[in-house]
Amino acid sequence: MRSVGVNYPAINASEIGDIHVNLPPLPRQTHIAAFLDRETSRLDALVAAKQTLIDLLAEKRRALITRAVTRGLNPDVPLNYSGLSWLGSVPVHWKIKRLKHISPFITVGVVVNPTSYVTNEGVPFLFGSDVTEEGIDISNARQIPPEVSRGELAKTCLHPGDIVTVRVGYPGVTAVVPQELEGANCASMMLARGDPSFDSKWLAHVMNSRVGRYQFEVVQYGAAQEQFNIGHAVDFQFPVPPLPEQRRIVTHIETETARLDALRAEAKRTIELLKERRSALIAAAVTGELEVN
Secondary structure, rough: OOOOOOOOOEEEEEEOOOOOOOOOOOOHHHHHHHHHHHHHHHHHHHHHHHHHHHEEEEHHHHHHHHHHHHOOOOOOOHHHOOOOOOOOOOEOOOOOEEEHHHHOEEEEOEEOOHHHEEEEEOOOEEOOEEEEEEEEEOOOEEEEEEHHHHHOOOOOOOOOOEEEEOOOOOOEEEOOOOOOOOEEEEEOEEEEOOOOOOHHHHHHHHOOHHHHHHHHHHHOOOOOOOOOHHHHHHEEEEEEOHHHHHHHHHHHHHHHHHHHHHHHHHHHHHHHHHHHHHHHHHHHHOOOOOOOO
């Protein structure tokens, strides 16, 4: 059957009426329907169980990160009350700093007509949809001329180690700019410059933790699309360990989350296989390819 439309593919109603279908006797139809109800219910239950597992792994991932960035890796370290009720106690040798005192430069990506800079080729031009807690995905990223990124838009030109944070839609989702995105640019997102005084991956983990998300939730606004103002975010407060400890925390988080992410990826693959099995089962049953007992 031929669908029409690009943004919203659709099928012509008159073509639906001309579809030829196999029509077994009514008792056989009832038998096939009962079989499919039973088998698809079983497959749907397996999918639901795998989705629950994915949700639990995601929650465990965030809990692991939150504990590491608020308590460190030494369970016996002395703690001291942070002075913040939503944070509680942190290692006594850590400091509480505002975001503007951690990163030397914080700004917002291109806000005014960012799509006017988009071209068919160039360097990646990141929007919020390209950023996840696991990193930056440029497979569907827009592009911008490199001379524009480094020239007119030099203020928001990206460098390895910079930290980008989604402002609209999913406020607070944060990732570190990798080496291969040197010279790219970003639209609307918050941009915090990397600096030798802190570990960029550590800061991204802190912002993705419950400590960071809580602060984003407090200041975000908007019904259709939630967002936050940079003026609020620069005053977010985070527990800051010494730089060598930040690096150890990052190594620990990357090791542990890699294991959880592998389990989550496996569960997602299983869901896709179950869905394919469901579709194939229905097709085989209603076309007579499968003998239904």
